Amino acid sequence: MEFTEHEVRLLQGTVKYHKGGTGLPLLYFHSAGGVRITPPIKALLDKHTIYMPVVPGFDGTKLLNGIDTYQDLAKLFAEFADTVIKAQCDVLGHSFGGRLAIWFASLYPEKTRLLVLEAPSGFRPAGMKDVDPGNADAMLRAMYAHPEKLPPNQKPREMAVENRKMAEHYHKNRNMEEALVGQLPKLRAVTLILRGTKDGRVPDESVLFLKAKIPTSHLIYVYDAAHAIEVDQPERFLTLVGDFLARGQGFLVNAGTGEEPADAELA
């Protein structure tokens, strides 16, 4: 199965989106790098209809008037969900998209079934610095434990630079946002938080903070992955996210091989 490109006209303007697959709807918010369709996301198309809107301003699209903050984006994509998805959906956000996913799911809990936060940004403790974007080597190590797994057809450098500017446009600062912290207790969706053990962008303190604040949440470390978990460990990402989306909190329980008879007596 593959993704196809679409557009939808909303109140604030036109939004481009990618759609593919069949099954339970999944709304995917991309990272500051823009849309990247990775192998594990493609693998999810077997069981999910995945909607991947392009945040206005990213990947060469235009900014929309009046859409300047995460709250604005959340409202925009609430309308997107009503217009295009037309049903409650699961929500997954990576990094910048994770921050957006929290806003969306907390402002519109009725639209969100399950929430997956993949290395979400926005909760860097005060005083803790991010990697210097001018240091290409350091940024590469922070982003990827296995850069050799990056697909060959990356975005043009100019687009990547513009995308980073768009992220700055929306979040204004990279550190802990008090308003966003205030949203965390409002999250009703069961939430899966993922962080790579080698993530150099999202500090461990951030995900521990989220685990403590989000009411029903599960934090899982993906071994030998940096910030781009889907690239570094696609199989592990798919195992976790696929199982979580299929079974919700039941994903905590080892499902076994399925060979044991259902009515086996317990000793």
Next chain:
Amino acid sequence: MQFSYFHLMPWTEVTEAGQDWPVANHQFDPVKGTALYNTYLDHMAYAEECGFDWIGCNEHHFSPYGLMSNPNLIAASLIQRTKKIKIAVLGSLVPLLNPVRVAEEFAMLDVISGGRLIAGFMRGIPHEYVAYNIPPSESFGRMLEASELIRKAWSSPQPFGWEGKYYQFRAVSIWPRPVQQPGPRTLMSGSTPESARFAARNHAKLGIVRLTDLESVHQCIAAYKETAEECGWTPQPDDILIGQYTSIAETEAEAKKNLEGGIDYFLNVLNGGIRTAAQLVLQKTRYYPAEAKKAIERTSERVSVLKGMSIQERIDKGLVLCGTPDQVVEQIKQRHRDIGMGVINVVMKVGNVPNDAIRRGMTLFKNHVVEHVRGL
């Protein structure tokens, strides 16, 4: 200078040098075993009174070489019999075990002892991978991943899951948490430069217990220190432990006789089956990566030379501590000058050295040795 009293808890009723492994356990007499375990525990607890800083125990399987298939049980018993001495589990064979269970047991030991645990993370002698049906080629990978998971379990204030190459847990939150935070200090074996570098990368103390010559010891220590600096930390003297078979007696002749007999029994009776299994594993698998394998082959050559060495030659080469208390004091001082380590792992129960001779040796250490070398 610190001193660890280390014990292998061997079964010394074996008389035939069998080559098969696993070693058939019909030779084990449980009635004698009860008395033996308690004698060994008594000696180990006595170490605190004798001025030792650590009591060391370890894990081995399927052989009279050592009766501690779970060293944490021994550690738990010793905690109850002692007050202040550090309890050094040297160590749990991490690649063979459930890392969450390792984290939990170590945390329990640390809490019950009031923070006295030194947590040894060991890979084990190659044959033990057969014992627990783990591919030896996965040894380093499992150790690396498990070490990280164990430390996370000790220090994480929140429940977490782990999706790794060898270990998958959807929810971990160990109770209790250890007293020492972010976790008990760990120790890893570093008898090859590669192992030593691994220990340094994991900020663990370094243990070199299979000495064959001082040159290789220096190589391992240099690799350890260099790698530690690259990783941003500086090892202290008490981060480096050197193993020494030790025999202290009223006369030099008695000390040498006891140690010679013990080494002979250890190498030619207790080690037979283990050697068979180790050769099988090393030849047929990738327990060691290729470059380390060459180092192991060189070590095997040196071990062969070692077997033919007299006790005096071993003393002269700095491989053992043996003699009267005065002689052992001088040997310890020389060892410190030659190597600069901060901890000596004293092994008195070598093979079948008589238990009463060991007790006397411990008392001589207490009354005539430790006070002269504590300040090194």
